[in-house]
Amino acid sequence: MPAQGGQLPEHTQVADVVVIGGGVIGLSIGWRAAQRGMRVVVLERGRAGGGTSHHAAGMLAPVAEVVPAEEPLLDLGLRSARLYPSFAAEVAGAAGVDGIGYTRCGTLLVARDADEAEALERELALRLRLGLEVQRLLPSEARRREPGLAPALRLALEVPDDHAIDPRALTAALAAALRSAGGELREHCEASELTLAGGAVDGVALADGSSLRAGRVVIAAGAWSEQIGGVPERARVPVRPVKGQIMRLHDPAGSGLLRRVIRMGPSYITPRGDGRYVIGATSEERGFDRTVTAGAAFELLRDASELVPGVLELVLDELSAGLRPGTPDNLPAIGPSAVPGLHWAAGHRRGGILLAPATAEMVLAALAGDGPPAHAKPFAPERFARLDSAGPGGSGSASGIEGARA
Numbered sequence: 001m002p003a004q005g006g007q008l009p010e011h012t013q014v015a016d017v018v019v020i021g022g023g024v025i026g027l028s029i030g031w032r033a034a035q036r037g038m039r040v041v042v043l044e045r046g047r048a049g050g051g052t053s054h055h056a057a058g059m060l061a062p063v064a065e066v067v068p069a070e071e072p073l074l075d076l077g078l079r080s081a082r083l084y085p086s087f088a089a090e091v092a093g094a095a096g097v098d099g100i101g102y103t104r105c106g107t108l109l110v111a112r113d114a115d116e117a118e119a120l121e122r123e124l125a126l127r128l129r130l131g132l133e134v135q136r137l138l139p140s141e142a143r144r145r146e147p148g149l150a151p152a153l154r155l156a157l158e159v160p161d162d163h164a165i166d167p168r169a170l171t172a173a174l175a176a177a178l179r180s181a182g183g184e185l186r187e188h189c190e191a192s193e194l195t196l197a198g199g200a201v202d203g204v205a206l207a208d209g210s211s212l213r214a215g216r217v218v219i220a221a222g223a224w225s226e227q228i229g230g231v232p233e234r235a236r237v238p239v240r241p242v243k244g245q246i247m248r249l250h251d252p253a254g255s256g257l258l259r260r261v262i263r264m265g266p267s268y269i270t271p272r273g274d275g276r277y278v279i280g281a282t283s284e285e286r287g288f289d290r291t292v293t294a295g296a297a298f299e300l301l302r303d304a305s306e307l308v309p310g311v312l313e314l315v316l317d318e319l320s321a322g323l324r325p326g327t328p329d330n331l332p333a334i335g336p337s338a339v340p341g342l343h344w345a346a347g348h349r350r351g352g353i354l355l356a357p358a359t360a361e362m363v364l365a366a367l368a369g370d371g372p373p374a375h376a377k378p379f380a381p382e383r384f385a386r387l388d389s390a391g392p393g394g395s396g397s398a399s400g401i402e403g404a405r406a
């Protein structure tokens with residue numbers, strides 16, 4: 001049975017903050033909290049960085065990925081992109097590594113035919129209306145900048161400030177940075193249930209039967225965030241998995257094929273700058289299924305090779321599937337919940353790698369007791385609040401009233 005306050009059961013340890021989830025979001029929060037002198041434990045049910053972060057391409061693309069009516073996400077993405085140069089340098093320094101694959105490569109959005117070119121003109125107009133940095137390129141100019149592009153190109157947009165990072169190098173460095181700042185990372189350690197005392201967070205019960213006592217818990221478990229038990233209805237965030245199949249390749253001849261990220265609609269080719277490439281990604285609503293399919297491999301390669309024929313010469317290293325964490329309104333849930341001590345940092349969908357520095361900044365402000373910054377409001381977890389089925393006096397104090405108000 002999980003602890004419900006009162007006596008500390010055997011195997012209970014005390015921390016200031018427990019972060020559930022050792023992906024890029026959870027590790028960033030844990031590292032920043034440890035830097036602030038908090039006693040931090042990050043729990044990861046598998047290997048740190050081995051979940052969705054392991055599959056991500058690592059595009060830092062707030063401008064390329066802007067969607068009408070999601071301006072708060074654009075603002076957060078731009079903020080996080082601005083944080084990235086110092087964030088990446090600081091993580092690498094703290095981890096004692098030379099670099100973590102942060103490349104200021106820029107991005108090209110491209111169109112192959114008249115319909116796609118028309119759609120790209122609309123994308124251009126949207127970005128210009130939002131005051132974003134983007135340049136229209138004739139096919140000849142696009143091909144001069146990226147000779148690997150196919151002659152069939154119809155139109156391109158240069159987005160000079162959308163860059164990329166290697167998420168695997170980033171999560172490995174974050175794990176080292178967390179430990180060197182005094183934080184604890186427990187891999188292969190599954191959180192089963194949040195524990196409450198008097199309506200506030202008291203800690204976490206672990207699947208191995210032990211528990212951790214902490215006054216603040218951050219749920220950063222990506223697509224698996226809803227599987228943490230014990231969260232009162234009024235503090236829950238609906239998160240569902242959105243499957244993305246993605247392919248990794250390398251060029252034995254070196255890094256010459258592409259310099260920029262190339263994007264066509266939701267498809268992309270991301271160069272690592274060292275001859276490695278990532279081609280993504282499908283977007284599938286298939287629950288927690290993570291099988292990889294021949295059809296996805298075919299579609300990814302067909303689209304990529306129509307744009308950059310040279311990809312067919314690359315060596316195929318890996319086809320894998322990650323699960324993006326999606327929320328009903330497509331915005332992440334970041335910050336404190338209706339239950340004192342429970343914080344959310346989940347639901348980043350396509351943007352977890354990009355949004356990690358800004359998410360950590362926002363969560364740290366809340367953990368440190370500072371008021372929420374003005375830009376946090378659209379991401380407040382309370383927007384999903386539901387009535388607590390246990391009602392007042394149930395698992396979460398006067399939850400019915402708070403839930404109705406939220």
Ligand code: GLY
Pocket residue numbers: 057059244280281324349350351
């Ligand atoms: N961020 C790219 C993707 O989710 O496929």
